Amino acid sequence: MSSLGSEIRRWSSLVKTKASQHILGVEFSPDIVAITMVYFVQGILGLSRLAVSFFLKDDLHLDPAETAILSGFSAFPWLVKPLYGFISDGLPLFGYRRRSYLVLCGLLGAVSWGSLSALVTDKYGAVAMIFLSSLSVAFSDVVVDSMVVERARGESQDTSGSLQSLCWGSSAAGGIISAYFSGYFVQTYGVRFVFGVTSLLPLITSAVAGLVQEEPAWNIQASGTADDLRVDFRSDGVFQSAKKQSLRLWRxxxxxxxxxxxxxxxxxxxxxxxxxxxxxxxxxxxxxxxxxxxxxxxxxxxxxxxxxxxxxxxxxxxxxxxxxxxxxxxxxxxxxxxxxxxxxxxxxxxxxxxxxxxxxxxxxxxxxxxxxxxxxxxxxxxxxxxxxxxxxxxxxxxxxxxxxxxxxxxxxxxxxxxxxxxxxxxxxxxxxxxxxxxxxxxxxxxxxxxxxxxxxxxxxxxxxxxxxxxxxxx
CATH class of the missing domain: 1.20.1250.20 (MFS general substrate transporter like domains)
Known part of the structure; x- marks a missing residue:
């Protein structure tokens, strides 16, 4: 684990030396690498889309109505994205608002797809694992979107547009790769193999979380530079933070x-x-x-x-x-x-x-x-x-x-x-x-x-x- 951490730090140091370079008009930095890689993972996870359809139809023998219900249920995490934004903004995990959640999302995605590959044999297990995989992507999407917003605020439309282009371009590149291989993999190796390969992809999100430049929340609190959203972990501090964040959003x-x-x-x-x-x-x-x-x-x-x-x-x-x-x-x-x-x-x-x-x-x-x-x-x-x-x-x-x-x-x-x-x-x-x-x-x-x-x-x-x-x- 320590060697992995040192390797990530070495990569981060290498990336910092490239800070003067630009990609699509966006300054090259460790944060930008992390953002683009998370978007790339979102795109390449489309590798499993065709496999899921065949798994539900051929392996679990679900009829079209059941498949439609399952698809709608698995999309539910994308409809409550503000909840994840509230959690990320107001409740630091292990001292971080971005980094820790990206690690957790990657691990959750890996476990859910790995379970589909090796363990799931009924529709209820499939519902649970597909839901969790969707949750992991939706949550990481909110976290990385917040990083994009932090960099877009106060910038010109050109710079903001360049950043959005880089993000969605990374996702589209991942989508191209997944579209090219998905049908071939399903036909040649089967859906379980595709799920196994897919389970490795969210780990990229966990790995690049180490590149995120973020100061621990307790350091910010000690310096007195945090805004009113900092979390007090004493007694009902978390509840007060939740209430404050909700009111702030409404206002x-x-x-x-x-x-x-x-x-x-x-x-x-x-x-x-x-x-x-x-x-x-x-x-x-x-x-x-x-x-x-x-x-x-x-x-x-x-x-x-x-x-x-x-x-x-x-x-x-x-x-x-x-x-x-x-x-x-x-x-x-x-x-x-x-x-x-x-x-x-x-x-x-x-x-x-x-x-x-x-x-x-x-x-x-x-x-x-x-x-x-x-x-x-x-x-x-x-x-x-x-x-x-x-x-x-x-x-x-x-x-x-x-x-x-x-x-x-x-x-x-x-x-x-x-x-x-x-x-x-x-x-x-x-x-x-x-x-x-x-x-x-x-x-x-x-x-x-x-x-x-x-x-x-x-x-x-x-x-x-x-x-x-x-x-x-x-």
């Missing part, structure tokens, strides 16, 4: 300078989707098989990385209002190209369904990634000091919840139009309606402060928060 979120942009993020994400109906159409009507859909997944993973590159190199300096406006308009236009596939017009042009689907997925994924990057940049820049992890996690959970709501509305439209697993007569109408609905949030762009006013907006929220706490103490 921050209810400030108009934070609430209104958050409302726009929700409206922008909460539009209906036809993705599920299109999946049934491509598999049941067009006959796309799993092998082909795996190749499409590889292409979309590469396209996601390309989208990050496009944003970082060409668009990160564009004001956020303008970015949201033009990506929405372009997304509606390109999204309607799916009507060609639904109606078979592509075949009239001599383009096969497979080639058209791959090209369409590639273009839409690039645009989707480009349009999502401003959401991340805006969320990061809205977070005032003291509640970084909690508030950013809240904003991301709101965004995720809006996406879930959009999916439910899409399901309602699908049912209303009579689109089913074998009836696609009104699918073209569904695709058109869902794409046009993306225009609905545009009148609310005024909820976003101009780029030049974002720092002032955050400062006002922080000042209001501090004034409330001063008044309470008096």
């Amino acid at each position: 921050t979120v209810r400030e108009p300078t934070i609430f209104l942009p958050t409302l726009f993020i929700f409206l922008w994400q909460a539009t209906p989707s036809s993705d599920t109906a299109m999946f049934y159409f491509t598999t049941n009507k067009l006959g796309f098989g799993p092998e082909f859909l795996g190749r499409v997944r590889l292409i979309t993973a590469m396209a996601s990385l390309a989208g990050v590159g496009v944003y970082n190199s060409l668009l990160k300096h564009v004001p956020l209002r303008r970015m949201f406006f033009w990506t929405t308009l372009l997304g509606v236009g390109l999204g309607c190209t799916q009507l060609m596939l639904v109606n078979g017009w592509n075949r009239s042009l001599g383009i096969s369904d497979e080639w058209f689907s791959m090209g369409d997925s590639l273009v839409l994924t690039v645009l989707g990634q480009v349009s999502f990057m401003p959401v991340l940049v805006l969320a990061a820049k809205l977070c005032p000091p003291g509640v970084e992890a909690t508030l950013f996690a809240t904003l991301m959970s709101i965004s995720n919840g809006a996406g879930v709501l959009g999916g439910l509305m899409g399901a309602g439209l699908t049912q209303l139009l009579g689109v089913s697993s074998h009836n696609f007569d009104n699918l073209a109408v569904l695709v058109l309606v869902t794409n046009l609905s993306s225009l609905l949030p545009l009148p609310f762009l005024g909820l976003l402060p101009p780029e030049s006013q974002l720092p002032d907006a955050v400062d006002r929220a922080e000042k209001a928060l501090n004034d409330m706490e001063e008044a309470k103490r008096e």
Whole structure:
């Protein structure tokens, strides 16, 4: 163990000597290495996605309804991310708010995937282990997001955008690797082998936690430099910290300078989707098989990385209002190209369904990634000091919840139009309606402060928060 620690310290020292170098416009540092590696692990954990599907279907013999319920349950940890932000911000573990939790998340992920590889034989064990694996990734995501927010605050949009690009580029790179190997590994070695390989990947998160530059909480308390979020471990100190952190979050979120942009993020994400109906159409009507859909997944993973590159190199300096406006308009236009596939017009042009689907997925994924990057940049820049992890996690959970709501509305439209697993007569109408609905949030762009006013907006929220706490103490 000591040799491992010395090796990590040696690596950290080596990384420090490279501090003058930059990656995608971000200064190279031990923290940046840790952040990018955690995001990379999140992407490469997609290696198990196909294996999980086959495990539930073939090994545990679950029907589609049970599989859907299990999938929804395993996604639950992603919907309560603010809880992890509160824990990380307000309750240091072994003296650290970031480092210790990354180690714990990595170990939890390794144990859960290892159990799926060697121990789990029933659906209840599978539910528990998949839930824990999802929890480990969601928690580590909140921790590393808070580190990103701490570095984005006060920076220019260019620098903040570069950091977000580096993070999501690392995740996309991991996704490309996992997409390339996942199908081959499942077919050649079986799902248990894939789970075993996957169990090794979260240990990378535990290892790079040693690179995080963080002062122990007790040193901060002794120096008197900590803010009001430091934890008192005497008697009910932990409860008081929890109460204080919750009140701090509520006071921050209810400030108009934070609430209104958050409302726009929700409206922008909460539009209906036809993705599920299109999946049934491509598999049941067009006959796309799993092998082909795996190749499409590889292409979309590469396209996601390309989208990050496009944003970082060409668009990160564009004001956020303008970015949201033009990506929405372009997304509606390109999204309607799916009507060609639904109606078979592509075949009239001599383009096969497979080639058209791959090209369409590639273009839409690039645009989707480009349009999502401003959401991340805006969320990061809205977070005032003291509640970084909690508030950013809240904003991301709101965004995720809006996406879930959009999916439910899409399901309602699908049912209303009579689109089913074998009836696609009104699918073209569904695709058109869902794409046009993306225009609905545009009148609310005024909820976003101009780029030049974002720092002032955050400062006002922080000042209001501090004034409330001063008044309470008096």
